[in-house]
Amino acid sequence: MTDRKPFAERRSITQVEEGAVLAPKFGADGLLPVVTTDAASGEVLMMGVMNEDALLRTIETGEAHYWSRSRKCLWHKGATSGLIQKVVEIRIDDDQDAIWLRVNVAGGASCHVGYRSCFYRAVPLQPAQRPIALTFAETEKTFDPVAVYGDAPNPTQL
Numbered sequence: 707m708t709d710r711k712p713f714a715e716r717r718s719i720t721q722v723e724e725g726a727v728l729a730p731k732f733g734a735d736g737l738l739p740v741v742t743t744d745a746a747s748g749e750v751l752m753m754g755v756m757n758e759d760a761l762l763r764t765i766e767t768g769e770a771h772y773w774s775r776s777r778k779c780l781w782h783k784g785a786t787s788g789l790i791q792k793v794v795e796i797r798i799d800d801d802q803d804a805i806w807l808r809v810n811v812a813g814g815a816s817c818h819v820g821y822r823s824c825f826y827r828a829v830p831l832q833p834a835q836r837p838i839a840l841t842f843a844e845t846e847k848t849f850d851p852v853a854v855y856g857d858a859p860n861p862t863q864l
Contacts, residue, residue, distance in 0.1 A: 712762050716802075723800050730761065731803040737773055738805055742816065745794035745808040751816035752824040756805060768793050770807055787854045789813040813848070818855065820847030 714727035722729055732738050737755040744751055754772040756764065760780055763771040770791035774781040784790035791809040798805055817824040826844040833839065 712765075713758070722802050728798065729802055730758075730798065730805075731801065732758065733803075737775075738803065740772065740805040740807060742770065742791065742807040742809055745810050749823060750825050751791075751809070751811065751822070761805070764793060764807070765796065770809060783816070784812060787813070787818070787849070789815055789849075791816065815848035818851060820849050820851040822848050 712728075714721075714725075714729040716722055716729045716731060721727070722731075730738055736757050738757075738761065740754045740756050741750065742752045742754065743749060755775065756771070757773040757780075760771040760773050763780070763782075770783040770793055772781045772783060773779075790812045791807070792812065793807055793809055795808040796805065797808075815822045817826065819826070821844045823844065826842060827840040828843045829838065829840060
């Protein structure tokens with residue numbers, strides 16, 4: 707095992723924006739936003755966050771790992787459901803403070819609610835009513851979340 711740190715120290719704007727070393731900027735909370743898309747279709751599947759350990763494990767294993775803000779722990783996506791996200795490509799934005807994962811998903815779904823994408827509802831532009839009514843962009847679930855995860859979440863957890 708090596709003592710070398712996996713990520714470079716951020717030394718200058720040029721190094722961060724034009725350099726060839728990974729020097730991610732984690733927020734004050736230690737997290738980095740991650741947008742995950744389907745590698746074939748480009749469809750947005752989910753938005754999550756990674757801490758240093760999640761990013762490193764994703765890089766080393768080729769499977770998506772995130773930080774669960776609700777559970778306050780490392781989360782290997784699909785470890786419980788079997789809906790593993792196999793990473794095809796990892797990209798980092800210009801100032802290295804956001805990640806884009808392109809993945810293939812075993813089982814075809816990424817949302818714990820049972821839909822393919824976590825972005826399964828649409829917000830109307832210039833709505834005529836209040837409260838604003840959402841429309842379902844996905845109308846059928848890919849899997850039954852109760853069968854996979856057990857009982858529905860406690861409403862007090864929201």
